[in-house]
Amino acid sequence: MATFKMSTTEEDVSGKTFDYVIVGGGTAGLALASRLSEDPSVTVVVLEAGEANIGDPNILVPAQFGKTFTNPKYDWAFPTEKQKYSNDKEFIWSRGKGLGGSSGLNFCAWVKPPAADIDAIEKLGNPGWNWQEYMKYSQRSETFHPAAQEQMDVYPHTYEARFRGTSGPIHTTVPFHYHAVDSLFQQTLVNKGLKNIKDPYGGDINGTWMANANLDPRTWTRSYSTTGYFIPAHDRPNLQVLTGATVARILFDDAVDGHDLTATGVEFQHDGRTYQVHAKHEVILSAGAIQSPQILELSGIGRAEVLKKIGVDMRIELDGVGENVQDHTFVGVSFELTGSPETYDQMRDPGYQAEALRLHAEGRGPQRMGITSFAYFPLSAATIDAPVLIERAAAQVLATEILPPGRREQLDLQIACLRDDTSVDLQLIAFPGFFTASKISFNPTPEPGKSYCTVLAFLNHPLSRGTIHAKSASPFDLPTIDPHYFEQDFDLEILVQHIKYTRTMTDTEPFKSGVVREVDPGPKCVTDQDIREYIKNTHGTSWHTIGSCSMLPREKQGVVDPELRVYGTRNLRVVDISIIPIHIAAHTQATAYMIAEKAADLIRASWLQRV
Template identity: 45%
Template sequence: MSATTSEIASKTFDYIVVGGGTAGLVVAARLSEDPNVTVAVLEAGPANLDDPLITIPVHFGKHFGNHKYDWDFSTVPQKSANNAVYKWARGRMLGGSSAINFLAWSKPPAEDMDAWEQLGNPGWNASRYFEYSKKAESFHPPQDETVAKMFKQVVKPDAHGYHGPLVTSFPTLVSGLEIPFQEALSNAGIGKAEDPLNGDPFGIAMTPNTRNPENNTRTYAATAYYLPNKDRKNFHVLTDALVTRIISKSHGDASEVEATGVEFEHDGIKHIVGAVKEVIVSAGALKTPQILELSGIGDKRVLEPLGIETLVDLPGVGANLQEHCFTKMTLELDPKHKYDSLDILTTDPEYGKEQFELHGEGKGFHRLGLSGYTFVPLATLIGPEAALNMIQRQKAKIQAQIDAGKLSKSLQAQYKVQLERLESSRNGDCEIMMFPGAITPSLIKEGRSCTTVQAASNLPFSRGTIHINSTNPHDQPTIDPHTFEDTFDLEALTVAFKFNRKLSNVEPWKSSVVSEILPGPQVESDADIHNYIKKTLETTFHTVGTASMLPRELDGVVDPKLRVYGTKNIRVVDLSIVPLHIAAHTQATAYTIGEIAADIVKGKI
């Protein structure tokens, strides 16, 4: 690593970045481009550089539950989901979740980004988003036209950046299940996405991955923003350094709090590092609110019972949590697809070993990537009239809540925009995906290959919270996403689940599958489907909103310059600032937030 404890502890830097994850490494590396400033990054997890479990893309989900890679968070029992407890994996290492995600390079609809500006954030719009997302990217077009045509890899040149640090490309190997699945989607009435990476992702599309096509390895924040810059004398990165709190001083009740440094723990010993200019919190949507609250910034109703002095009373810290979740259907495949399913790597270890060795030659199954993502409005799945009826019922329910005084001004503003998005034909509330394997490990059996069809809801109405429950920074915060508290989210997932089930009768997908294993034909009524969804629901690892960029009177935590309200020099730079969720996987957005934030700090925008 570029720093040791002795080089950080008791020293002073211009900028301290709390968290060496996706957005944190972006903003830190960009700030260090100025040789006249010093930057220190404190990452709680290990470096894990050159780890094959990270660099070889096919190891989807193998990191989950392993503390070497994953924070391994869990929710509290969800009252509106039969008291289910859900696991929420998040990257705990240099590069954060960009090191353990499923590599999707996906961008939101233009309208979703313009909604952020509509909520009181000047400049946070589609135009800026797509400009800065391209700044992060170095796209490599497919070299083999035959492969590109076979896997439906369509390149829109204007949608990409070509000179950024992060290499993206289409995977050189896609499961043979993708083509019949997408053709069935088309036969079921879903059209092709016109420009999926430039604001128009509605429909069927193959999207790039964060991978280097030259050696078929994962590209992520550590390879793109840390390694090329690690020898800069003004760029210091320390791993295994858990930040316990921001150290601040106040000059009186009416003044803004000023951060002077950060307290962190390394090898069980606490240290302090000073900050001259700013402290930038980039710990992610699940950890950032914890750090702010431990530092006395948050809702005094949370802090005071724990004996923490409230330096800035911000009720929005840890509130407004929004998450993408998915329900799944596992299908047994026709035996002809044995080598199209990732199950083969588990059921035939010798085959897996051979494929691993072939990877070093640029061949083999370990090159496989996930690429097909379909974003559609409800109307595409159930028809315009039925979708309109669902949305009208939701509008009436929300109006009743407003009339009864049960909705905050913040939620009223968000729901107004959200309902407008749902009423438009240009929204991606529902997402359809196909995973070439049995996501549930217990379903993998010798002599059987499976696939899993997933349905996700992208514009949730339920809002949750993340708050500390003790003053111990090692304790997990209390994560309560309030899953299905708003029943619209469950209704939307049910619509998508039923669509996926019908898809098994649409050719050529029908000829690819033998039977439905999970949940099976015994789950048929709406009540049965609801209970199944609640029992087996999984996160898509896209948490946002816990330090929302909103006006302070709307329970915002940061302003459009990402500065924490009530402070002089504390910013938040990660997905927690997202005020309203987007119809996209969030990796590209995390990079984009980091790129925009760097220019904000530099005074360029």
């Protein structure tokens, strides 16, 4: 991509009035800004705390997994509190810093949830948030490219056109993949009884299947919010995007008894100076699941005890802000493969990596790689003990006498899901390389010349709930994050069952012949208690946090209503993944775009009614 220079300055924004002020130029923020600014009669400004990072090969070249993680140019690297039920481990929650947000930091997995998970959101009191609506808006965000002939020659790829978008800003396709690993994984799981899914993008993911990636096959580069939504819209005269702008608080007019507050703009800092920008119609928070609740609290919206602690005067008491936090966590089981097939492990060889980069410039080679082999299935497919384990979890939930308002409805839905043999409680991914113990850093280094496969196990529907709250009144102090991992023991138990199931794959062909040995957790990890300790010591975040600004009825600790409007306000909305109130069995990127697409229609409809 040619060098791109951002043209908006603080002088273009400070003291000015725009119809829409969007806080956060991430996955959802840029998508929303692009859609709203399609109407030339409205003006939009986006404030992004990070840099533009446009045209950066560390972002654009797909298979450089983890290269941007913890680098402060790209990553907020939020630390968590010590986790009591994970041997007091502290975690780093990586999140995209800069235009495109986490869509410029992630592993390019393009995954959509099962229909039942989205319909559950509607059941919690959110009319219009169902699978039919999800499909409509999700398809609006994407342009799908079928597998190329060179890919079909080495691996069969199937799809149904009716489940795919054809004209959206985000390009998706079948990426380059190490097909020997995919064949091992896919065929083994079919032989173990899982069904092969022709197309997992129509609401049924219960089985094993090959995923797409958000890559543009015309250039084999990452297709994300910046390239898909912002670049085509950047020269619109009604759209301004200011980077390096840290929002300190939302501004409101004076309170009038009996009336909701009106957001009038935001206060932000840029190069050490404080500025204000004003909103004629709406202020929209798109700062993500970690920083959207923080900004609400800095603005006087949240729990009384939190606001008192950070010294911020209360404007609206909303106990749900920063609560109901749910995160997917994962753990890996790694295997050495027979015959040393080509895998991502070869990327550790500088010569191989240099050649891969050279080939990428020609639109060829393994730097086009994506993560492709997925499987989702119910607990009952993994263990005959499923009914006993599920009823034990249900009893623990029932025994909890004091729950926040609305929490029991969520947990009841989750227990009902577990009891349903068509649900997807477990998730496995075949990563074609060594990816355990240290995760992204790839240390300790596996043996040179050998190839590995790591089966990654993900917790889809955690029963545990965490919190995210502002640490102080300063926008530069990272919030306090406590995910409460494994506070509900069933969350740990279901990962134990993941690992036990994964280990049985070595009893089934072709995995049986394709594997030399299990490397992690290894032969010394035998009992369930051993497995529990392995999980506690090695699990990590999947970067899929939701719930911190939950879309629920206000009396059930909701923060936003079904139109994404913050309770107690007339014109403040939250448009990002934080609004999802109950977790979904999917990686969250595609859902973030769907939220932005739907929000654009909600916002336009709202203001058309007022003019």
